[in-house]
Amino acid sequence: MKILILGGTRYLGKRLAEMLLDDGHEVTVLSRHPEEAPSGAVAVGSQREAGIKKLSGKVFDTVIDFIAFDGKSAKDAIEKLHYKIYILISSAWMCRLGKNIKTNERVNSKSITELKNLPQVTQEYLLGKLEAENIVLRCYKNNKDAVILRLPIQWGVN
Numbered sequence: 334m335k336i337l338i339l340g341g342t343r344y345l346g347k348r349l350a351e352m353l354l355d356d357g358h359e360v361t362v363l364s365r366h367p368e369e370a371p372s373g374a375v376a377v378g379s380q381r382e383a384g385i386k387k388l389s390g391k392v393f394d395t396v397i398d399f400i401a402f403d404g405k406s407a408k409d410a411i412e413k414l415h416y417k418i419y420i421l422i423s424s425a426w427m428c429r430l431g432k433n434i435k436t437n438e439r440v441n442s443k444s445i446t447e448l449k450n451l452p453q454v455t456q457e458y459l460l461g462k463l464e465a466e467n468i469v470l471r472c473y474k475n476n477k478d479a480v481i482l483r484l485p486i487q488w489g490v491n
Contacts, residue, residue: 335359337393339381339410340400342369345422345484349397350374363388381406389413398422404464411472411479418478421469423462425485430459436483439470 341350341362351371353360360374363385367378377384381400392415399422401407411419428434429451431444438444440463448456472479 334394335361335392337361337363337388337391337396337414337416339363339384339396339398341371341374341397342366342376346397346399347371361388361391361393382409385409385413389415391415394418395420401462401465402458403461404468407465407468411468411477418480419469419472421465421479421481423466423481423483424459425483426455426459427462427466427483429455430463440466 336353336358338346338350338360340346341360342364343366346362347369350360350362354371354373360371361377362370362374363377363379363381364370365378365380367376370376377387379387394417396410396414396416396419398407398410398420401410401421407421425436427440428436428438430440430448431446434440434444448460451459466481469479469481
């Protein structure tokens, strides 16, 4: 399979790229740090928007997007890239936006009750991911193959 990973030179994205390469897939990685792409991957070094423009003529079986940070970034990838399925990597932290939100539940404006209790940077991150998730959900409703995968991504050493 031909797989594009947006943000595949660090952390989980890099490890996923390595595993896919080991399994014999053709992997392209879009990153600001192309020198850190796994050996065997096609590395496209660029900022997100410019990199998507560079890749817009290529066809991928799967696009895995670790770095969509808001609705516009998800929409650009969905509209400008050619693929069979788009996977948005979101955050299990979405449930922190409200009380009793389960990790696999859709978050809507009525369920956001805990925003003021979060640090500003976390608020911005989660609201951006929420915009991206809403774009993906609209695509899915319009019969485009796009899904959301919420992972318990954590920051820090190890």
